[in-house]
Amino acid sequence: MCMDQHISEVNHGTSQSSRTRSPAPFLSKTYDLLEEEEEEDEDGSGKRSVVSWNGEGNGFIVWSPAEFSELLLPKYFKHNNFSSFIRQLNTYGFKKTSPKRWEFKHEKFQKGCRHMLLEINRKKCEPSAFPVYLKASEESTSATGLNRSMSNAAEQENQSLLLMEENKNLRKQKMELQMQLSQFKALETKLLDCVGQYMQDHHNR
Numbered sequence: 001m002c003m004d005q006h007i008s009e010v011n012h013g014t015s016q017s018s019r020t021r022s023p024a025p026f027l028s029k030t031y032d033l034l035e036e037e038e039e040e041d042e043d044g045s046g047k048r049s050v051v052s053w054n055g056e057g058n059g060f061i062v063w064s065p066a067e068f069s070e071l072l073l074p075k076y077f078k079h080n081n082f083s084s085f086i087r088q089l090n091t092y093g094f095k096k097t098s099p100k101r102w103e104f105k106h107e108k109f110q111k112g113c114r115h116m117l118l119e120i121n122r123k124k125c126e127p128s129a130f131p132v133y134l135k136a137s138e139e140s141t142s143a144t145g146l147n148r149s150m151s152n153a154a155e156q157e158n159q160s161l162l163l164m165e166e167n168k169n170l171r172k173q174k175m176e177l178q179m180q181l182s183q184f185k186a187l188e189t190k191l192l193d194c195v196g197q198y199m200q201d202h203h204n205r
Contacts, residue, residue, distance in 0.1 A: 092121070109121045
């Protein structure tokens with residue numbers, strides 16, 4: 001349907017404006033990302049999709065925000081901030097359409113319809129976009145950091161307990177050694193007394 005529409009536009013002489021204009025880099029990169037990921041999926045690599053077009057081809061789904069941020073955002077956008085990517089989508093009028101997954105749609109952003117990217121314009125103002133979902137994403141990141149901090153704290157506490165236990169054992173060993181040393185000193189004193197007594201008795205004889 002999109003291709004027929006495009007051919008019709010070309011026949012009506014609108015192709016010249018397409019040659020003199022180009023889509024926003026953000027839109028082109030997002031479209032390229034989806035197309036290249038789909039090609040990899042079709043190669044049969046068996047790799048789980050990180051992002052893909054939805055079934056109707058009128059939107060896309062980020063299946064794994066963590067992997068998307070770590071692997072794809074740096075490759076196409078030179079950053080790894082998922083929240084920033086979402087804000088950019090909002091800037092161009094994309095809508096989040098599902099409360100259960102990261103699915104985004106724009107009526108002019110469709111599979112097989114790259115030429116329609118020219119019709120997507122950047123908003124002049126940027127109202128707060130997807131506040132609940134952005135907050136959830138940021139809270140998730142914060143929660144991950146908090147969990148790591150708690151894990152590190154627990155590990156440090158365990159290390160501290162181990163050191164305290166080891167210190168306790170060392171003190172116990174030190175006391176035992178001191179007791180043994182005292183016993184040896186007492187025995188040494190007794191032996192010296194015996195030797196002295198023996199020498200005195202021998203001298204008197």
